[in-house]
Amino acid sequence: MRKTMLATTAAVLTACSAAFAQGTVVIDPAPTGSIVLPGEVRTYVMEQQVPSVVYEGDVVVGTTLPETVEIHEVPNVDGYAYTVVNNRRVIVEPQTHRVIEILE
Template identity: 50%
Template sequence: MRMHLSAAAAGFLLLAGMGAAAADTVVIQPEQETVIKEYVKKQPLASVKLPGVELNVGTALPDTVELHEVPNVKYRYTVIDNRTVIVDPGTHKVVKIIE
Protein backbone atom coordinates (compact mmCIF):
# COMPACT_ATOMS: atom_id res chain seq x y z
CA MET A 1 0.00 0.00 0.00
CA ARG A 2 2.79 2.38 0.92
CA MET A 3 4.50 1.78 -2.44
CA HIS A 4 1.32 2.71 -4.33
CA LEU A 5 0.97 5.95 -2.41
CA SER A 6 4.59 6.92 -3.10
CA ALA A 7 4.19 6.23 -6.82
CA ALA A 8 0.93 8.18 -6.91
CA ALA A 9 2.51 11.08 -5.02
CA ALA A 10 5.49 11.13 -7.38
CA GLY A 11 3.18 11.10 -10.40
CA PHE A 12 1.13 13.96 -8.97
CA LEU A 13 4.25 16.03 -8.31
CA LEU A 14 5.48 15.36 -11.83
CA LEU A 15 2.17 16.49 -13.32
CA ALA A 16 2.06 19.53 -11.04
CA GLY A 17 5.54 20.50 -12.20
CA MET A 18 4.52 20.14 -15.83
CA GLY A 19 1.49 22.35 -15.18
CA ALA A 20 3.68 25.02 -13.61
CA ALA A 21 6.05 24.93 -16.58
CA ALA A 22 3.13 25.21 -19.00
CA ALA A 23 1.83 28.23 -17.08
CA ASP A 24 5.12 30.01 -17.86
CA THR A 25 4.62 29.54 -21.60
CA VAL A 26 3.82 32.83 -23.31
CA VAL A 27 1.63 32.84 -26.37
CA ILE A 28 1.82 35.92 -28.56
CA GLN A 29 -1.26 36.12 -30.75
CA PRO A 30 -0.61 36.35 -34.52
CA GLU A 31 -2.16 39.84 -34.61
CA GLN A 32 0.20 41.02 -31.87
CA GLU A 33 3.18 39.46 -33.61
CA THR A 34 2.24 41.27 -36.83
CA VAL A 35 2.01 44.59 -34.97
CA ILE A 36 5.42 43.96 -33.37
CA LYS A 37 7.06 42.98 -36.68
CA GLU A 38 5.69 46.05 -38.46
CA TYR A 39 6.75 48.37 -35.65
CA VAL A 40 10.25 46.87 -35.46
CA LYS A 41 10.65 47.27 -39.22
CA LYS A 42 9.82 51.00 -38.91
CA GLN A 43 11.99 51.46 -35.79
CA PRO A 44 15.22 49.58 -36.55
CA LEU A 45 17.76 49.19 -33.75
CA ALA A 46 21.46 48.49 -33.78
CA SER A 47 22.23 44.89 -32.93
CA VAL A 48 23.76 44.16 -29.52
CA LYS A 49 26.23 41.37 -28.82
CA LEU A 50 25.93 39.40 -25.59
CA PRO A 51 29.00 37.18 -25.29
CA GLY A 52 28.36 34.08 -23.23
CA VAL A 53 24.56 34.37 -23.39
CA GLU A 54 22.78 31.60 -25.28
CA LEU A 55 19.75 33.23 -26.87
CA ASN A 56 16.67 31.03 -26.43
CA VAL A 57 13.06 31.46 -25.37
CA GLY A 58 13.17 31.61 -21.58
CA THR A 59 16.67 33.11 -21.38
CA ALA A 60 16.82 35.97 -18.89
CA LEU A 61 18.65 38.91 -20.41
CA PRO A 62 20.93 41.04 -18.25
CA ASP A 63 19.27 44.16 -16.81
CA THR A 64 21.80 46.23 -18.76
CA VAL A 65 20.10 45.30 -22.06
CA GLU A 66 17.92 48.22 -23.13
CA LEU A 67 14.37 47.18 -23.99
CA HIS A 68 12.25 49.24 -26.37
CA GLU A 69 8.52 49.72 -26.17
CA VAL A 70 6.00 48.76 -28.84
CA PRO A 71 2.85 50.91 -28.48
CA ASN A 72 -0.17 49.02 -27.12
CA VAL A 73 1.82 45.81 -26.57
CA LYS A 74 2.76 44.38 -23.17
CA TYR A 75 6.16 43.15 -24.31
CA ARG A 76 9.33 45.03 -25.25
CA TYR A 77 11.91 44.29 -27.91
CA THR A 78 15.60 44.51 -28.62
CA VAL A 79 17.93 43.21 -31.31
CA ILE A 80 20.61 40.73 -30.28
CA ASP A 81 23.01 39.15 -32.78
CA ASN A 82 20.83 40.51 -35.62
CA ARG A 83 17.75 38.74 -34.24
CA THR A 84 14.70 40.62 -32.99
CA VAL A 85 13.90 39.43 -29.49
CA ILE A 86 10.57 39.94 -27.70
CA VAL A 87 11.07 40.27 -23.95
CA ASP A 88 8.82 40.32 -20.89
CA PRO A 89 9.79 43.63 -19.26
CA GLY A 90 8.99 42.35 -15.76
CA THR A 91 11.31 39.36 -15.86
CA HIS A 92 13.66 40.30 -18.74
CA LYS A 93 13.02 36.80 -20.12
CA VAL A 94 12.90 36.18 -23.85
CA VAL A 95 9.37 35.18 -24.86
CA LYS A 96 9.88 35.00 -28.63
CA ILE A 97 12.65 35.30 -31.18
CA ILE A 98 11.56 36.71 -34.54
CA GLU A 99 13.76 35.49 -37.36
Protein backbone atom coordinates in the same frame (compact mmCIF):
# COMPACT_ATOMS: atom_id res chain seq x y z
CA MET B 1 -34.37 -3.86 -52.13
CA ARG B 2 -33.88 -3.59 -48.41
CA LYS B 3 -30.14 -4.38 -48.79
CA THR B 4 -29.85 -1.66 -51.41
CA MET B 5 -31.57 0.86 -49.14
CA LEU B 6 -29.32 -0.07 -46.20
CA ALA B 7 -26.22 0.19 -48.37
CA THR B 8 -27.33 3.58 -49.69
CA THR B 9 -28.08 4.84 -46.17
CA ALA B 10 -24.70 3.61 -44.93
CA ALA B 11 -22.94 5.31 -47.84
CA VAL B 12 -24.74 8.60 -47.19
CA LEU B 13 -23.97 8.49 -43.46
CA THR B 14 -20.31 7.72 -44.16
CA ALA B 15 -20.06 10.61 -46.62
CA CYS B 16 -21.78 12.98 -44.18
CA SER B 17 -19.55 11.98 -41.28
CA ALA B 18 -16.43 12.45 -43.43
CA ALA B 19 -17.64 15.88 -44.54
CA PHE B 20 -18.47 16.79 -40.94
CA ALA B 21 -15.06 15.68 -39.72
CA GLN B 22 -13.38 17.82 -42.36
CA GLY B 23 -15.32 20.86 -41.19
CA THR B 24 -14.40 20.47 -37.54
CA VAL B 25 -10.62 20.22 -37.59
CA VAL B 26 -9.15 22.07 -34.62
CA ILE B 27 -5.70 23.57 -35.00
CA ASP B 28 -3.79 24.61 -31.90
CA PRO B 29 -2.25 27.98 -32.86
CA ALA B 30 0.14 27.98 -29.92
CA PRO B 31 2.03 24.79 -29.17
CA THR B 32 2.66 24.25 -25.48
CA GLY B 33 5.19 26.72 -24.14
CA SER B 34 4.78 29.33 -26.85
CA ILE B 35 2.74 32.48 -27.21
CA VAL B 36 0.62 33.91 -29.96
CA LEU B 37 2.24 37.24 -30.72
CA PRO B 38 -0.18 39.94 -31.88
CA GLY B 39 0.50 40.79 -35.53
CA GLU B 40 0.89 44.49 -34.82
CA VAL B 41 3.70 43.73 -32.34
CA ARG B 42 5.60 41.64 -34.89
CA THR B 43 5.13 44.27 -37.60
CA TYR B 44 6.22 47.13 -35.34
CA VAL B 45 9.33 45.34 -34.09
CA MET B 46 10.42 44.25 -37.57
CA GLU B 47 10.18 47.87 -38.81
CA GLN B 48 12.29 49.45 -36.04
CA GLN B 49 15.94 50.32 -36.56
CA VAL B 50 17.80 49.77 -33.30
CA PRO B 51 21.43 48.75 -32.84
CA SER B 52 22.24 45.14 -32.05
CA VAL B 53 23.62 44.29 -28.62
CA VAL B 54 26.37 41.68 -28.27
CA TYR B 55 25.41 38.96 -25.79
CA GLU B 56 27.67 36.11 -24.76
CA GLY B 57 25.79 32.83 -24.79
CA ASP B 58 22.76 31.43 -26.53
CA VAL B 59 19.70 33.59 -26.91
CA VAL B 60 16.70 31.28 -26.77
CA VAL B 61 13.14 31.59 -25.55
CA GLY B 62 13.33 31.68 -21.76
CA THR B 63 16.71 33.43 -21.58
CA THR B 64 16.66 36.35 -19.16
CA LEU B 65 18.72 39.20 -20.56
CA PRO B 66 20.76 41.31 -18.13
CA GLU B 67 19.33 44.64 -16.96
CA THR B 68 22.18 46.31 -18.87
CA VAL B 69 20.57 45.28 -22.19
CA GLU B 70 18.41 48.19 -23.33
CA ILE B 71 14.89 47.13 -24.23
CA HIS B 72 12.25 49.16 -26.03
CA GLU B 73 8.57 48.96 -25.17
CA VAL B 74 6.04 48.45 -27.94
CA PRO B 75 3.74 51.50 -27.88
CA ASN B 76 0.02 51.00 -27.29
CA VAL B 77 0.43 47.28 -26.51
CA ASP B 78 1.00 46.30 -22.89
CA GLY B 79 3.31 43.45 -21.95
CA TYR B 80 5.69 43.48 -24.91
CA ALA B 81 9.13 44.97 -25.35
CA TYR B 82 11.90 44.18 -27.80
CA THR B 83 15.58 44.47 -28.50
CA VAL B 84 18.07 43.21 -31.03
CA VAL B 85 20.62 40.75 -29.65
CA ASN B 86 23.41 39.28 -31.77
CA ASN B 87 21.56 40.61 -34.86
CA ARG B 88 18.34 38.78 -33.90
CA ARG B 89 15.16 40.60 -32.97
CA VAL B 90 13.70 39.30 -29.73
CA ILE B 91 10.46 40.00 -27.90
CA VAL B 92 10.89 40.25 -24.14
CA GLU B 93 8.74 40.70 -21.07
CA PRO B 94 9.39 44.31 -20.04
CA GLN B 95 9.46 43.61 -16.29
CA THR B 96 11.75 40.59 -16.33
CA HIS B 97 13.75 40.94 -19.60
CA ARG B 98 12.89 37.28 -20.29
CA VAL B 99 12.88 36.41 -24.00
CA ILE B 100 9.41 35.25 -25.02
CA GLU B 101 9.91 35.02 -28.80
CA ILE B 102 12.66 35.33 -31.38
CA LEU B 103 11.60 36.84 -34.68
CA GLU B 104 13.14 35.34 -37.79
